[in-house]
Amino acid sequence: xxxxxxxxxxxxxxxxxxxxxxxxxxxxxxxxxxxxxxxxxxxxxxxxxxxxxxxxxxxxxxxxxxxxxxxxxxxxxxxxxxxxxxxxxxxxxxxxxxxxxxxxxxxxxxxxxxxxxxxxxxxxxxxxxxxxxxxxxxxxxxxxxxxxxxxxxxxxxxxxxxxxxxxxxxxxxxxxxxxxxxxxxxxxxxxxxxxxxxxxxxxxxxxxxxxxxxxxxxxxxxxxxxxxxxxxxxxxxxxxxxxxxxxxxxxxxxxxxxxxxxxxxxxxxxxxxxxxxx
Amino acid sequence: xxxxxxxxxxxxxxxxxxxxxxxxxxxxxxxxxxxxxxxxxxxxxxxxxxxxxxxxxxxxxxxxxxxxxxxxxxxxxxxxxxxxxxxxxxxxxxxxxxxxxxxxxxxxxxxxxxxxxxxxxxxxxxxxx
Numbered sequence: 001x002x003x004x005x006x007x008x009x010x011x012x013x014x015x016x017x018x019x020x021x022x023x024x025x026x027x028x029x030x031x032x033x034x035x036x037x038x039x040x041x042x043x044x045x046x047x048x049x050x051x052x053x054x055x056x057x058x059x060x061x062x063x064x065x066x067x068x069x070x071x072x073x074x075x076x077x078x079x080x081x082x083x084x085x086x087x088x089x090x091x092x093x094x095x096x097x098x099x100x101x102x103x104x105x106x107x108x109x110x111x112x113x114x115x116x117x118x119x120x121x122x123x124x125x126x127x128x129x130x131x132x133x134x135x136x137x138x139x140x141x142x143x144x145x146x147x148x149x150x151x152x153x154x155x156x157x158x159x160x161x162x163x164x165x166x167x168x169x170x171x172x173x174x175x176x177x178x179x180x181x182x183x184x185x186x187x188x189x190x191x192x193x194x195x196x197x198x199x200x201x202x203x204x205x206x207x208x209x210x211x212x213x214x215x216x217x218x219x220x221x222x223x224x225x226x227x228x229x230x231x232x233x234x235x236x237x238x239x240x241x242x243x244x245x246x247x248x249x250x251x252x253x254x255x256x257x258x259x260x261x262x263x264x265x266x267x268x269x270x271x272x273x274x275x276x277x278x
Numbered sequence: 279x280x281x282x283x284x285x286x287x288x289x290x291x292x293x294x295x296x297x298x299x300x301x302x303x304x305x306x307x308x309x310x311x312x313x314x315x316x317x318x319x320x321x322x323x324x325x326x327x328x329x330x331x332x333x334x335x336x337x338x339x340x341x342x343x344x345x346x347x348x349x350x351x352x353x354x355x356x357x358x359x360x361x362x363x364x365x366x367x368x369x370x371x372x373x374x375x376x377x378x379x380x381x382x383x384x385x386x387x388x389x390x391x392x393x394x395x396x397x398x399x400x401x402x403x404x405x406x407x
Contacts, residue, residue, distance in 0.1 A: 096391060130391055131282070145283040145391065175290035183327075184280070186289060186310075191280040 007045020023272020036137035046074030
Protein backbone atom coordinates (compact mmCIF):
# COMPACT_ATOMS: atom_id res chain seq x y z
CA UNK A 1 0.00 0.00 0.00
CA UNK A 2 1.52 3.32 -1.11
CA UNK A 3 0.34 6.56 0.42
CA UNK A 4 1.27 9.74 -1.44
CA UNK A 5 0.58 13.14 0.08
CA UNK A 6 -0.49 15.57 -2.63
CA UNK A 7 -1.75 18.29 -0.31
CA UNK A 8 -1.05 18.87 3.39
CA UNK A 9 -1.85 22.58 3.79
CA UNK A 10 -4.94 23.67 5.69
CA UNK A 11 -7.64 26.18 4.87
CA UNK A 12 -6.28 27.82 1.72
CA UNK A 13 -3.58 27.01 -0.84
CA UNK A 14 -0.39 28.94 -0.27
CA UNK A 15 1.92 29.58 -3.18
CA UNK A 16 5.07 31.12 -1.90
CA UNK A 17 8.80 30.47 -1.82
CA UNK A 18 8.31 30.18 1.94
CA UNK A 19 6.05 27.12 1.68
CA UNK A 20 7.92 25.08 -0.94
CA UNK A 21 9.43 22.56 1.46
CA UNK A 22 6.24 21.34 3.15
CA UNK A 23 3.96 22.34 0.31
CA UNK A 24 1.11 24.76 -0.21
CA UNK A 25 -1.65 22.59 -1.66
CA UNK A 26 -4.72 21.74 0.38
CA UNK A 27 -5.75 18.25 1.47
CA UNK A 28 -5.40 15.36 -0.95
CA UNK A 29 -3.88 11.92 -0.40
CA UNK A 30 -3.47 9.08 -2.87
CA UNK A 31 -3.66 5.53 -1.59
CA UNK A 32 -2.89 2.79 -4.06
CA UNK A 33 -2.52 -0.95 -3.73
CA UNK A 34 -3.08 -3.96 -5.94
CA UNK A 35 -4.19 -1.81 -8.88
CA UNK A 36 -6.84 0.08 -6.88
CA UNK A 37 -6.82 3.81 -6.22
CA UNK A 38 -8.34 5.75 -3.34
CA UNK A 39 -8.25 9.54 -3.35
CA UNK A 40 -8.71 11.03 0.11
CA UNK A 41 -10.14 14.53 -0.18
CA UNK A 42 -10.06 16.71 -3.25
CA UNK A 43 -8.23 19.85 -2.20
CA UNK A 44 -5.95 21.71 -4.57
CA UNK A 45 -3.39 18.90 -4.16
CA UNK A 46 -5.49 16.75 -6.48
CA UNK A 47 -3.84 18.55 -9.41
CA UNK A 48 -0.64 16.61 -8.69
CA UNK A 49 -2.56 13.37 -8.80
CA UNK A 50 -3.57 14.03 -12.41
CA UNK A 51 -0.05 13.03 -13.40
CA UNK A 52 -0.12 9.76 -11.45
CA UNK A 53 -0.30 6.60 -13.61
CA UNK A 54 -3.04 5.35 -11.28
CA UNK A 55 -5.57 7.87 -12.63
CA UNK A 56 -5.78 5.70 -15.73
CA UNK A 57 -7.64 3.10 -13.64
CA UNK A 58 -11.13 2.34 -14.92
CA UNK A 59 -12.45 2.85 -11.37
CA UNK A 60 -11.40 5.51 -8.88
CA UNK A 61 -12.85 6.03 -5.39
CA UNK A 62 -12.79 9.53 -3.93
CA UNK A 63 -13.36 9.63 -0.16
CA UNK A 64 -14.30 13.07 1.14
CA UNK A 65 -13.94 13.76 4.85
CA UNK A 66 -16.21 16.79 4.53
CA UNK A 67 -17.23 19.46 2.11
CA UNK A 68 -15.33 22.52 3.32
CA UNK A 69 -13.82 24.33 0.38
CA UNK A 70 -10.21 23.34 1.04
CA UNK A 71 -11.25 19.69 0.73
CA UNK A 72 -13.24 19.91 -2.51
CA UNK A 73 -11.80 22.87 -4.40
CA UNK A 74 -9.71 20.59 -6.62
CA UNK A 75 -12.57 18.29 -7.59
CA UNK A 76 -13.46 20.17 -10.76
CA UNK A 77 -9.86 19.92 -11.91
CA UNK A 78 -9.60 16.14 -11.56
CA UNK A 79 -9.26 14.80 -15.11
CA UNK A 80 -11.01 11.43 -14.66
CA UNK A 81 -14.29 13.19 -13.84
CA UNK A 82 -14.38 14.14 -17.51
CA UNK A 83 -13.47 10.69 -18.82
CA UNK A 84 -16.54 8.69 -19.99
CA UNK A 85 -14.56 5.46 -19.63
CA UNK A 86 -13.97 6.06 -15.94
CA UNK A 87 -16.24 4.97 -13.10
CA UNK A 88 -15.88 7.30 -10.15
CA UNK A 89 -17.32 6.64 -6.72
CA UNK A 90 -17.52 9.60 -4.38
CA UNK A 91 -17.99 8.73 -0.70
CA UNK A 92 -18.90 11.66 1.53
CA UNK A 93 -20.55 12.35 4.89
CA UNK A 94 -24.32 12.34 5.07
CA UNK A 95 -25.80 15.61 6.28
CA UNK A 96 -28.96 16.27 8.25
CA UNK A 97 -30.97 17.85 5.47
CA UNK A 98 -29.35 18.17 2.04
CA UNK A 99 -28.12 15.18 0.07
CA UNK A 100 -24.44 14.74 -0.80
CA UNK A 101 -25.33 15.40 -4.42
CA UNK A 102 -27.16 18.60 -3.47
CA UNK A 103 -24.25 19.86 -1.41
CA UNK A 104 -21.60 19.00 -3.99
CA UNK A 105 -23.85 20.55 -6.62
CA UNK A 106 -23.44 23.90 -4.91
CA UNK A 107 -19.76 23.77 -5.83
CA UNK A 108 -20.38 22.40 -9.31
CA UNK A 109 -22.49 25.36 -10.40
CA UNK A 110 -22.05 29.07 -11.18
CA UNK A 111 -20.88 31.35 -9.77
CA UNK A 112 -18.41 29.04 -8.02
CA UNK A 113 -17.68 26.79 -11.00
CA UNK A 114 -18.65 26.94 -14.68
CA UNK A 115 -19.40 23.23 -15.13
CA UNK A 116 -22.57 21.74 -13.66
CA UNK A 117 -22.55 18.43 -11.87
CA UNK A 118 -24.72 16.94 -14.60
CA UNK A 119 -22.06 17.84 -17.17
CA UNK A 120 -19.43 15.54 -15.72
CA UNK A 121 -18.94 12.79 -18.28
CA UNK A 122 -17.59 9.98 -16.12
CA UNK A 123 -19.85 7.34 -14.69
CA UNK A 124 -20.46 8.88 -11.29
CA UNK A 125 -21.78 7.04 -8.24
CA UNK A 126 -22.31 8.84 -4.93
CA UNK A 127 -22.35 7.17 -1.53
CA UNK A 128 -23.49 8.88 1.68
CA UNK A 129 -21.62 7.59 4.70
CA UNK A 130 -21.53 8.17 8.46
CA UNK A 131 -20.45 5.49 10.87
CA UNK A 132 -20.02 3.04 8.01
CA UNK A 133 -17.92 0.03 7.09
CA UNK A 134 -17.40 -0.59 3.37
CA UNK A 135 -15.00 -2.35 1.07
CA UNK A 136 -13.22 -1.04 -2.01
CA UNK A 137 -11.08 -3.66 -3.74
CA UNK A 138 -8.41 -4.74 -1.26
CA UNK A 139 -9.32 -2.03 1.28
CA UNK A 140 -11.64 -2.48 4.25
CA UNK A 141 -12.68 1.05 5.16
CA UNK A 142 -14.29 2.34 8.32
CA UNK A 143 -15.67 5.87 8.49
CA UNK A 144 -17.07 7.68 11.48
CA UNK A 145 -18.10 11.21 12.38
CA UNK A 146 -15.45 13.30 14.12
CA UNK A 147 -15.52 16.65 15.90
CA UNK A 148 -15.35 19.41 13.30
CA UNK A 149 -17.96 21.99 12.26
CA UNK A 150 -20.50 20.44 9.87
CA UNK A 151 -20.79 16.76 8.97
CA UNK A 152 -17.21 15.46 8.93
CA UNK A 153 -15.81 11.95 8.98
CA UNK A 154 -12.42 10.34 9.35
CA UNK A 155 -11.27 7.14 7.65
CA UNK A 156 -9.54 4.00 8.83
CA UNK A 157 -8.22 2.11 5.82
CA UNK A 158 -7.19 -1.45 6.40
CA UNK A 159 -5.14 -3.36 3.87
CA UNK A 160 -3.24 -6.60 4.33
CA UNK A 161 -0.06 -4.52 4.57
CA UNK A 162 -1.27 -2.28 7.37
CA UNK A 163 -3.72 0.28 8.72
CA UNK A 164 -3.75 3.89 7.58
CA UNK A 165 -5.94 6.41 9.39
CA UNK A 166 -6.76 9.77 7.87
CA UNK A 167 -8.33 12.54 9.97
CA UNK A 168 -7.20 15.85 8.48
CA UNK A 169 -9.74 18.08 10.24
CA UNK A 170 -10.48 17.24 13.85
CA UNK A 171 -10.80 19.12 17.13
CA UNK A 172 -11.10 16.22 19.54
CA UNK A 173 -9.86 18.35 22.46
CA UNK A 174 -12.76 20.81 22.32
CA UNK A 175 -13.94 21.11 25.91
CA UNK A 176 -12.07 17.95 26.81
CA UNK A 177 -9.21 17.52 29.23
CA UNK A 178 -7.20 14.70 27.68
CA UNK A 179 -5.59 13.95 31.02
CA UNK A 180 -9.02 13.17 32.46
CA UNK A 181 -10.14 10.83 29.71
CA UNK A 182 -9.37 7.39 31.11
CA UNK A 183 -11.66 5.56 28.71
CA UNK A 184 -10.87 5.87 25.00
CA UNK A 185 -14.53 5.32 24.11
CA UNK A 186 -15.03 8.96 25.10
CA UNK A 187 -12.36 10.25 22.74
CA UNK A 188 -13.56 11.34 19.31
CA UNK A 189 -12.15 9.13 16.52
CA UNK A 190 -10.25 6.83 18.87
CA UNK A 191 -11.78 3.79 17.20
CA UNK A 192 -10.44 4.99 13.84
CA UNK A 193 -6.95 5.70 15.13
CA UNK A 194 -6.39 2.81 17.54
CA UNK A 195 -3.13 1.02 16.76
CA UNK A 196 -2.83 2.49 13.26
CA UNK A 197 0.48 1.98 11.45
CA UNK A 198 0.20 5.49 10.06
CA UNK A 199 -2.00 8.38 11.14
CA UNK A 200 -2.29 11.60 9.15
CA UNK A 201 -3.98 14.02 11.52
CA UNK A 202 -4.92 17.66 11.86
CA UNK A 203 -2.26 19.69 13.69
CA UNK A 204 -2.89 23.17 12.41
CA UNK A 205 -1.89 25.19 15.43
CA UNK A 206 0.77 25.49 18.06
CA UNK A 207 -0.64 25.24 21.58
CA UNK A 208 -0.36 29.01 21.94
CA UNK A 209 -2.28 29.63 18.70
CA UNK A 210 -4.94 27.11 19.68
CA UNK A 211 -5.79 29.13 22.79
CA UNK A 212 -7.25 31.84 20.55
CA UNK A 213 -8.82 29.45 18.04
CA UNK A 214 -10.76 26.96 20.12
CA UNK A 215 -13.93 25.89 18.37
CA UNK A 216 -12.56 26.51 14.89
CA UNK A 217 -12.40 22.76 14.30
CA UNK A 218 -8.68 22.09 14.40
CA UNK A 219 -6.13 20.65 16.78
CA UNK A 220 -2.92 21.80 18.32
CA UNK A 221 0.22 19.86 17.52
CA UNK A 222 0.79 18.95 21.18
CA UNK A 223 -2.77 17.61 21.51
CA UNK A 224 -2.39 15.59 18.33
CA UNK A 225 0.82 13.98 19.53
CA UNK A 226 -0.95 13.05 22.75
CA UNK A 227 -3.94 11.73 20.76
CA UNK A 228 -1.60 9.47 18.78
CA UNK A 229 0.15 8.29 21.91
CA UNK A 230 -3.11 7.50 23.73
CA UNK A 231 -4.30 5.56 20.69
CA UNK A 232 -1.00 3.69 20.36
CA UNK A 233 -0.39 4.88 16.82
CA UNK A 234 2.91 3.70 15.37
CA UNK A 235 3.71 6.70 13.18
CA UNK A 236 2.09 10.12 13.05
CA UNK A 237 2.23 12.77 10.36
CA UNK A 238 1.14 16.22 11.51
CA UNK A 239 -0.91 17.74 8.72
CA UNK A 240 -3.28 20.53 7.69
CA UNK A 241 -0.49 23.05 8.19
CA UNK A 242 -1.64 26.55 8.95
CA UNK A 243 -1.34 28.73 5.84
CA UNK A 244 0.50 31.33 7.91
CA UNK A 245 3.27 28.89 8.87
CA UNK A 246 6.37 29.15 6.70
CA UNK A 247 8.76 26.27 6.05
CA UNK A 248 11.20 27.80 8.46
CA UNK A 249 8.57 28.02 11.19
CA UNK A 250 7.34 24.46 10.63
CA UNK A 251 10.87 23.08 10.83
CA UNK A 252 11.57 25.05 13.95
CA UNK A 253 8.28 23.94 15.57
CA UNK A 254 9.04 20.34 14.64
CA UNK A 255 12.43 20.51 16.34
CA UNK A 256 10.86 22.00 19.43
CA UNK A 257 8.14 19.32 19.53
CA UNK A 258 10.72 16.56 19.17
CA UNK A 259 12.71 18.04 22.02
CA UNK A 260 9.55 18.09 24.19
CA UNK A 261 8.32 14.63 23.21
CA UNK A 262 11.41 12.47 23.28
CA UNK A 263 9.63 9.39 24.62
CA UNK A 264 6.51 9.44 22.57
CA UNK A 265 5.05 8.34 19.29
CA UNK A 266 7.21 8.67 16.16
CA UNK A 267 6.05 11.83 14.44
CA UNK A 268 7.02 14.44 11.87
CA UNK A 269 5.48 17.16 9.76
CA UNK A 270 3.68 15.90 6.65
CA UNK A 271 5.45 16.90 3.44
CA UNK A 272 3.66 17.41 0.13
CA UNK A 273 4.87 15.00 -2.55
CA UNK A 274 6.17 12.39 -0.11
CA UNK A 275 5.20 8.73 -0.35
CA UNK A 276 4.96 6.31 2.54
CA UNK A 277 4.92 2.60 1.88
CA UNK A 278 3.15 0.31 4.31
CA UNK B 279 -16.76 0.40 20.77
CA UNK B 280 -16.49 4.17 20.91
CA UNK B 281 -19.48 6.29 21.82
CA UNK B 282 -21.28 8.21 19.07
CA UNK B 283 -19.90 11.68 18.53
CA UNK B 284 -23.16 13.24 19.77
CA UNK B 285 -22.68 11.61 23.19
CA UNK B 286 -18.99 12.54 23.30
CA UNK B 287 -19.84 16.17 22.55
CA UNK B 288 -22.65 16.11 25.14
CA UNK B 289 -20.18 14.94 27.75
CA UNK B 290 -17.61 17.52 26.71
CA UNK B 291 -20.24 20.26 26.99
CA UNK B 292 -21.30 18.96 30.41
CA UNK B 293 -17.70 19.05 31.61
CA UNK B 294 -17.62 22.77 30.83
CA UNK B 295 -20.86 23.62 32.65
CA UNK B 296 -21.31 24.76 36.22
CA UNK B 297 -24.71 23.11 36.60
CA UNK B 298 -25.43 19.47 37.37
CA UNK B 299 -25.75 17.41 34.20
CA UNK B 300 -26.52 13.70 33.93
CA UNK B 301 -26.00 11.89 30.61
CA UNK B 302 -27.69 8.54 30.03
CA UNK B 303 -27.96 5.98 27.27
CA UNK B 304 -31.31 5.07 25.72
CA UNK B 305 -32.43 2.91 28.64
CA UNK B 306 -31.29 5.21 31.43
CA UNK B 307 -27.90 3.81 32.34
CA UNK B 308 -25.82 6.72 33.62
CA UNK B 309 -22.93 7.20 31.21
CA UNK B 310 -21.54 10.38 32.70
CA UNK B 311 -22.20 13.04 35.33
CA UNK B 312 -20.23 16.22 35.77
CA UNK B 313 -18.66 17.73 38.88
CA UNK B 314 -21.73 19.76 39.98
CA UNK B 315 -23.79 16.56 39.61
CA UNK B 316 -21.33 14.71 41.85
CA UNK B 317 -22.39 17.01 44.66
CA UNK B 318 -26.05 16.01 44.25
CA UNK B 319 -25.33 12.33 43.77
CA UNK B 320 -22.89 12.18 46.66
CA UNK B 321 -20.55 10.16 44.49
CA UNK B 322 -17.61 10.90 42.21
CA UNK B 323 -17.61 9.86 38.57
CA UNK B 324 -13.94 9.09 38.95
CA UNK B 325 -14.89 6.45 41.53
CA UNK B 326 -18.12 5.02 40.11
CA UNK B 327 -17.65 5.29 36.35
CA UNK B 328 -20.83 4.45 34.51
CA UNK B 329 -23.76 3.30 36.63
CA UNK B 330 -26.59 0.95 35.70
CA UNK B 331 -30.09 2.41 35.86
CA UNK B 332 -30.93 -0.02 38.68
CA UNK B 333 -28.03 1.37 40.70
CA UNK B 334 -28.30 5.13 40.30
CA UNK B 335 -32.11 5.10 40.06
CA UNK B 336 -32.34 4.18 43.74
CA UNK B 337 -29.97 6.80 45.13
CA UNK B 338 -32.81 9.32 45.61
CA UNK B 339 -36.36 9.10 46.82
CA UNK B 340 -38.46 11.49 44.76
CA UNK B 341 -41.34 13.28 46.50
CA UNK B 342 -43.88 15.97 45.70
CA UNK B 343 -44.54 19.09 47.82
CA UNK B 344 -46.85 17.09 50.08
CA UNK B 345 -44.20 14.46 50.70
CA UNK B 346 -45.89 11.81 48.57
CA UNK B 347 -43.60 9.53 46.52
CA UNK B 348 -43.50 10.32 42.79
CA UNK B 349 -43.82 7.25 40.60
CA UNK B 350 -40.84 6.81 38.24
CA UNK B 351 -43.01 7.19 35.13
CA UNK B 352 -43.79 10.79 36.20
CA UNK B 353 -40.13 11.83 36.41
CA UNK B 354 -38.84 13.99 33.54
CA UNK B 355 -35.89 11.80 32.59
CA UNK B 356 -37.96 8.62 32.61
CA UNK B 357 -40.60 10.33 30.44
CA UNK B 358 -37.92 11.59 28.05
CA UNK B 359 -36.51 8.09 27.66
CA UNK B 360 -40.00 6.70 27.07
CA UNK B 361 -41.32 9.35 24.71
CA UNK B 362 -38.16 10.96 23.28
CA UNK B 363 -39.48 14.40 24.19
CA UNK B 364 -38.28 17.14 26.58
CA UNK B 365 -39.86 17.45 30.05
CA UNK B 366 -39.51 19.66 33.11
CA UNK B 367 -40.67 19.20 36.71
CA UNK B 368 -39.95 20.60 40.15
CA UNK B 369 -39.96 18.19 43.08
CA UNK B 370 -38.07 17.07 46.18
CA UNK B 371 -35.27 14.57 46.28
CA UNK B 372 -34.24 12.78 49.45
CA UNK B 373 -30.88 11.08 49.62
CA UNK B 374 -30.24 7.77 51.38
CA UNK B 375 -28.76 9.85 54.22
CA UNK B 376 -32.10 11.66 54.60
CA UNK B 377 -31.00 14.99 53.12
CA UNK B 378 -33.87 16.74 51.36
CA UNK B 379 -33.55 19.23 48.53
CA UNK B 380 -36.06 20.91 46.23
CA UNK B 381 -34.91 20.75 42.64
CA UNK B 382 -36.16 21.31 39.13
CA UNK B 383 -35.20 18.86 36.43
CA UNK B 384 -35.10 19.57 32.72
CA UNK B 385 -34.56 16.60 30.48
CA UNK B 386 -34.26 16.27 26.75
CA UNK B 387 -33.49 13.45 24.32
CA UNK B 388 -30.32 13.28 22.27
CA UNK B 389 -31.43 12.70 18.71
CA UNK B 390 -28.34 12.32 16.57
CA UNK B 391 -27.71 12.29 12.85
CA UNK B 392 -30.17 10.28 10.77
CA UNK B 393 -32.69 10.84 13.60
CA UNK B 394 -31.02 8.21 15.76
CA UNK B 395 -32.08 8.20 19.40
CA UNK B 396 -28.87 7.97 21.41
CA UNK B 397 -29.76 8.83 24.99
CA UNK B 398 -30.85 11.71 27.19
CA UNK B 399 -29.60 14.62 29.23
CA UNK B 400 -31.03 15.67 32.60
CA UNK B 401 -30.09 19.04 34.05
CA UNK B 402 -30.83 19.54 37.75
CA UNK B 403 -31.57 23.13 38.80
CA UNK B 404 -31.06 23.56 42.51
CA UNK B 405 -33.99 25.56 43.84
CA UNK B 406 -33.31 28.51 46.11
CA UNK B 407 -36.93 28.59 47.35
